[in-house]
Amino acid sequence: MREPSRLTATFKDIEMWVIELANKSILVVGGGISGLTAAVEAAEVGYEVFLVEKSPYLGGRVAQLNQYFPKLCPPNCGLEINFQRIKNNPKIRFITDSVVENIAGEAGNFDVTVKTNPRYVNEKCTGCNKCVEVCPAERDNAFNYGLNKTKAIYLPHQFAFPMRYVIDCDACQGSECGKCVEACPYGAIDLNMEAKNTTFNVGAVVWAAGWDPYDAKKISYYGFGQSENVITNVIMERMASANGPTEGKIVRPSDGKEVNSIAFIQCAGSRDENHLNCCSSVCCLASLKQATYVREQYPDAKISVYFIDIRARGKFEDFYTKVQAETGLNLIKGKAGDIKEDPQTKQLVVHAEDQAAGKITDEKYDLVVLATGMAPTTRDCKIPADVSYDQDGFVASDPQVPGIYAAGCVKRPMDVAACVQDATAATLKAIQSTVRGQKNG
Amino acid sequence: MATRLDPNLKKEVKEYGIKDSDKCMQCGLCSAVCPLATTEESFPRKMIRLTQMGLRDKLIASPEPWLCYYCGECSDFCPRGAEPGETMMGLRRYLTAQYDWTGFSKRFYTSEKFEIFSIVGFALLIGLGFLLFAGDSPDMEKARLSTFVDAHVIEYLDLAMAAILSALLLSNVYRMAKFQMGDLIGKVPLSMYLGEVKELIVHFITQKRFSKCHDQRQWFIHLLIMTSYCSVFFMVVVLLSGLGGLLPAFQTDEVRSIIHPYNLIGYYATFGLLYGTTYAMIGRLRKNRPAYKHTHSTDWCFLILLWLTAFTGILINAFRSIGVDGLPLATYVIYVLHLMVAVPMLVFEVPFAKWSHLAFRPVTIVLTNVKKKYHENLKFNPSFAKQVENKSVGTGN
Numbered sequence: 001m002r003e004p005s006r007l008t009a010t011f012k013d014i015e016m017w018v019i020e021l022a023n024k025s026i027l028v029v030g031g032g033i034s035g036l037t038a039a040v041e042a043a044e045v046g047y048e049v050f051l052v053e054k055s056p057y058l059g060g061r062v063a064q065l066n067q068y069f070p071k072l073c074p075p076n077c078g079l080e081i082n083f084q085r086i087k088n089n090p091k092i093r094f095i096t097d098s099v100v101e102n103i104a105g106e107a108g109n110f111d112v113t114v115k116t117n118p119r120y121v122n123e124k125c126t127g128c129n130k131c132v133e134v135c136p137a138e139r140d141n142a143f144n145y146g147l148n149k150t151k152a153i154y155l156p157h158q159f160a161f162p163m164r165y166v167i168d169c170d171a172c173q174g175s176e177c178g179k180c181v182e183a184c185p186y187g188a189i190d191l192n193m194e195a196k197n198t199t200f201n202v203g204a205v206v207w208a209a210g211w212d213p214y215d216a217k218k219i220s221y222y223g224f225g226q227s228e229n230v231i232t233n234v235i236m237e238r239m240a241s242a243n244g245p246t247e248g249k250i251v252r253p254s255d256g257k258e259v260n261s262i263a264f265i266q267c268a269g270s271r272d273e274n275h276l277n278c279c280s281s282v283c284c285l286a287s288l289k290q291a292t293y294v295r296e297q298y299p300d301a302k303i304s305v306y307f308i309d310i311r312a313r314g315k316f317e318d319f320y321t322k323v324q325a326e327t328g329l330n331l332i333k334g335k336a337g338d339i340k341e342d343p344q345t346k347q348l349v350v351h352a353e354d355q356a357a358g359k360i361t362d363e364k365y366d367l368v369v370l371a372t373g374m375a376p377t378t379r380d381c382k383i384p385a386d387v388s389y390d391q392d393g394f395v396a397s398d399p400q401v402p403g404i405y406a407a408g409c410v411k412r413p414m415d416v417a418a419c420v421q422d423a424t425a426a427t428l429k430a431i432q433s434t435v436r437g438q439k440n441g
Numbered sequence: 442m443a444t445r446l447d448p449n450l451k452k453e454v455k456e457y458g459i460k461d462s463d464k465c466m467q468c469g470l471c472s473a474v475c476p477l478a479t480t481e482e483s484f485p486r487k488m489i490r491l492t493q494m495g496l497r498d499k500l501i502a503s504p505e506p507w508l509c510y511y512c513g514e515c516s517d518f519c520p521r522g523a524e525p526g527e528t529m530m531g532l533r534r535y536l537t538a539q540y541d542w543t544g545f546s547k548r549f550y551t552s553e554k555f556e557i558f559s560i561v562g563f564a565l566l567i568g569l570g571f572l573l574f575a576g577d578s579p580d581m582e583k584a585r586l587s588t589f590v591d592a593h594v595i596e597y598l599d600l601a602m603a604a605i606l607s608a609l610l611l612s613n614v615y616r617m618a619k620f621q622m623g624d625l626i627g628k629v630p631l632s633m634y635l636g637e638v639k640e641l642i643v644h645f646i647t648q649k650r651f652s653k654c655h656d657q658r659q660w661f662i663h664l665l666i667m668t669s670y671c672s673v674f675f676m677v678v679v680l681l682s683g684l685g686g687l688l689p690a691f692q693t694d695e696v697r698s699i700i701h702p703y704n705l706i707g708y709y710a711t712f713g714l715l716y717g718t719t720y721a722m723i724g725r726l727r728k729n730r731p732a733y734k735h736t737h738s739t740d741w742c743f744l745i746l747l748w749l750t751a752f753t754g755i756l757i758n759a760f761r762s763i764g765v766d767g768l769p770l771a772t773y774v775i776y777v778l779h780l781m782v783a784v785p786m787l788v789f790e791v792p793f794a795k796w797s798h799l800a801f802r803p804v805t806i807v808l809t810n811v812k813k814k815y816h817e818n819l820k821f822n823p824s825f826a827k828q829v830e831n832k833s834v835g836t837g838n
Binding site: 221267271272273274275308309333334335336337338351352353355358359360361 | 466467468469470472473474475478479480481483486487518520521522
């Protein structure tokens with residue numbers, strides 16, 4: 001295409017020319033709600049998208065929730081629409097089980113190396129489950145935060161997209177066993193699959209690798225990992241999910257018994273210079289939301305929330321007052337200092353200062369939920385480019401490498417709605433940089 | 442009673458070495474991890490709150506700072522680095538200054554210049570005193586302190602000093618009791634106070650409350666310094682010339698048997714003081730414990746004076762027992778230096794600074810007990826309640 005004449009060109013002509021000039025492809029790293037949004041937004045305005053996801057399925061942390069803000073829908077609600085848009089758009093190519101190993105070049109012209117780990121199951125898989133029936137090995141179900149087990153060959157979760165099985169190579173007994181290979185009627189299993197590196201050229205990168213729940217074991221005084229009935233808020237989401245390990249029933253992990261009293265401990269690792277400095281911003285609302293799960297199942301259970309401040313900002317103030325009225329929860333101002341387990345009953349004693357009452361309290365609970373915060377994945381796993389981070393590992397706001405844009409929870413803790421907005425904004429910047437990069441180059 | 446807020450309170454307590462309490466966000470983790478905080482006395486958060494709010498009267502009436510032994514767990518776990526343990530330490534200095542009616546304590550704590558000048562000045566005065574009044578012809582052949590100074594004169598001076606210091610300290614203790622007890626101080630029957638005397642002594646000697654902190658090493662070091670100090674104080678001040686012959690004199694020219702009780706106590710005390718203060722000083726230099734992370738100038742002053750007192754004490758003994766005759770001149774000089782360190786240490790630290798906590802702590806512990814018992818009795822014991830009521834009617838209160 002020739003450069004359009006300054007005198008006769010229509011706006012459309014110029015636009016087409018600019019798009020053609022640019023390297024129109026964009027790499028999106030992370031297949032959670034931010035990455036999905038970025039991919040779909042870019043592809044739907046005509047850009048080629050490579051979507052790279054570390055785990056064997058798309059949907060990220062949202063897929064593991066029971067309900068999510070603002071409308072408290074189940075995750076399928078928002079994810080299915082995005083999956084449909086991906087399926088129907090030939091401009092999006094997504095690669096699961098993969099991580100970005102290297103980014104070289106500059107805005108408009110990045111060479112990206114992606115390492116794809118073997119899934120051992122190819123696209124012929126129909127999800128018939130015959131392999132699982134014969135598999136002798138087991139693994140902790142990471143999707144359910146280890147609350148139950150799956151076989152070494154497994155479907156990541158009930159609504160996994162792509163709907164394809166995967167083998168956990170750490171648990172699998174390898175080709176000596178090979179029972180799944182024999183059982184598969186479609187020849188979908190290949191135990192000799194190997195990791196491979198792919199390199200492709202893109203114009204810009206959107207880094208939306210998301211977050212991990214802060215490791216509650218690091219908060220020594222709460223006994224997570226030692227006391228069975230101390231769980232975290234993300235585990236609570238799995239427990240409350242109909243497709244979770246307890247089929248949606250909130251029970252004590254130690255004995256599966258009903259819960260008569262439950263405590264939520266806010267700021268477990270957030271707003272703490274010994275852990276995460278920042279306020280994770282979603283945990284207060286998450287705990288309030290989870291209080292509604294509990295109240296629905298247990299009309300008489302005692303529900304307490306130990307907090308520093310309840311941060312239900314903006315329009316969520318209404319939600320806060322509504323949950324208070326509907327669940328009748330106890331709000332206790334005071335960060336809990338210690339959780340002790342009774343070895344016989346497995347009950348937990350939460351030691352805290354009730355500041356309103358002006359005294360130290362020791363209250364007994366059947367279940368304690370630690371409202372752990374959001375640690376960005378960039379805390380441990382940096383972007384392979386010259387990007388700066390804050391003290392918690394979040395991508396710093398500026399200055400950044402032109403052409404590489406962070407989106408969603410790698411920038412700061414945020415809820416789903418904010419992630420969607422942020423991903424759209426980052427996508428626009430990525431698009432702009434591909435154009436700018438090509439013109440300058 | 443109306444509550445008065447003093448916006449300058451925070452600024453004022455900062456002069457006593459409190460630095461980071463502004464960072465406190467009132468999460469209350471410090472009180473929840475404190476092994477000593479109880480339902481009735483929850484701290485340190487509440488104390489930080491009082492200073493932030495400017496509630497001076499409540500702060501001065503608070504027993505809590507004396508119930509804390511600064512194990513430092515609160516500071517370790519504090520999510521904000523607000524150093525609650527150090528705030529409690531600073532508040533103890535602040536309270537000491539508030540209890541002290543002479544105003545000396547306040548100046549000592551808030552001005553390093555004043556602190557140094559007063560100690561050095563006083564030390565020089567002591568030195569001058571020796572220059573003017575020391576014996577005319579000290580024995581330069583054989584080290585005999587009795588020829589250099591008259592033990593009886595020193596004893597009189599010692600006892601006079603002890604009396605004055607005790608009076609000052611007791612008056613400050615009384616003021617503390619008045620602040621803490623408020624109106625109750627007269628209402629509580631004397632028998633209730635007397636019933637706590639045993640506890641007072643036990644707490645004074647064993648500091649058993651400190652042992653409830655998770656890190657017991659600190660308790661041990663603290664106990665070592667305290668018992669060493671007190672035993673040596675008793676020997677030097679009270680037994681210097683044997684209380685007019687009742688007991689053997691501590692200061693004599695004879696070299697006592699190695700296993701003489703005075704010597705045994707002396708070994709323990711010098712070891713305890715030197716070990717304890719050296720340990721604390723190294724710790725403060727290395728900042729290896731939360732309680733050692735922040736050192737106020739008066740902490741250094743206290744430790745250095747204490748260390749020097751013990752060290753010069755050893756030197757006196759060493760110089761006078763080297764060879765047959767000892768080293769007379771060195772003995773006399775070091776004796777003067779010893780007193781130039783020890784006397785200012787006692788005069789300033791006992792009623793006005795660090796040593797005063799020796800009295801404030803146990804007294805606070807028993808006063809809080811008394812208060813608790815009083816209220817319990819009032820609530821659950823009708824005859825007691827009636828008795829108290831009659832008494833207040835009788836006295837027209």
